[in-house]
Amino acid sequence: GAGVSQTPSNKVTEKGKYVELRCDPISGHTALYWYRQSLGQGPEFLIYFQGTGAADDSGLPNDRFFAVRPEGSVSTLKIQRTERGDSAVYLCASSDIAGAREQYFGPGTRLTVT
Amino acid sequence: AQSVAQPEDQVNVAEGNPLTVKCTYSVSGNPYLFWYVQYPNRGLQFLLKYITGDNLVKGSYGFEAEFNKSQTSFHLKKPSALVSDSALYFCAVRDMLDTGNQFYFGTGTSLTVIP
Numbered sequence: 001g002a003g004v005s006q007t008p009s010n011k012v013t014e015k016g017k018y019v020e021l022r023c024d025p026i027s028g029h030t031a032l033y034w035y036r037q038s039l040g041q042g043p044e045f046l047i048y049f050q051g052t053g054a055a056d057d058s059g060l061p062n063d064r065f066f067a068v069r070p071e072g073s074v075s076t077l078k079i080q081r082t083e084r085g086d087s088a089v090y091l092c093a094s095s096d097i098a099g100a101r102e103q104y105f106g107p108g109t110r111l112t113v114t
Numbered sequence: 115a116q117s118v119a120q121p122e123d124q125v126n127v128a129e130g131n132p133l134t135v136k137c138t139y140s141v142s143g144n145p146y147l148f149w150y151v152q153y154p155n156r157g158l159q160f161l162l163k164y165i166t167g168d169n170l171v172k173g174s175y176g177f178e179a180e181f182n183k184s185q186t187s188f189h190l191k192k193p194s195a196l197v198s199d200s201a202l203y204f205c206a207v208r209d210m211l212d213t214g215n216q217f218y219f220g221t222g223t224s225l226t227v228i229p
Binding site for chain 1: 118146148150155156157159160163165204208215216217219221
């Protein structure tokens with residue numbers, strides 16, 4: 001079946017602009033995660049959804065970052081007033097339930113803020 | 115605080131030799147432990163996990179890992195390395211007591227298998 005997809009694969013934007021990154025999880029997966037991966041680092045947790053609700057958003061670095069999952073499937077990560085330090089690969093993952101289940105990752109969106 | 119350490123940034127091994135990629139962790143409660151592999155321009159792929167039970171777990175592509183509670187380690191192993199195993203490997207941990215379901219990843223180990 002289809003895996004996790006993310007669009008766009010690459011996004012270049014100017015400092016101060018607004019961006020939206022989309023994640024389409026595996027069908028039927030109720031848990032969805034967003035991570036940020038900087039060069040030479042492992043994925044850093046941002047936010048976790050169980051269904052439509054953000055069950056844990058403690059990893060969001062500041063209030064410029066926001067994510068939604070209105071129908072419990074597709075999720076959008078939104079970044080306002082982008083800064084050069086926001087440049088990274090943003091990864092999305094899903095699992096059928098939370099807890100001990102392994103996560104299935106998308107290919108990521110590479111965000112570059114100039 | 116929860117954390118994962120992968121002490122080696124780079125591991126080189128000759129094809130056919132056994133390989134080990136090291137991982138140690140720190141959690142408040144008991145751990146869920148995972149290994150993922152990342153190939154260039156590809157997403158992370160799940161290899162194996164330890165939840166409970168036997169300390170030696172077997173996973174995809176002939177990989178295995180041994181959970182050692184006293185040493186708080188979860189090293190990834192393979193008896194005979196293949197050139198195609200060359201990739202970036204990440205260890206991850208989640209604390210069973212964490213209601214927020216956060217996973218913590220190490221910084222990764224780049225494995226190069228030399229023909």
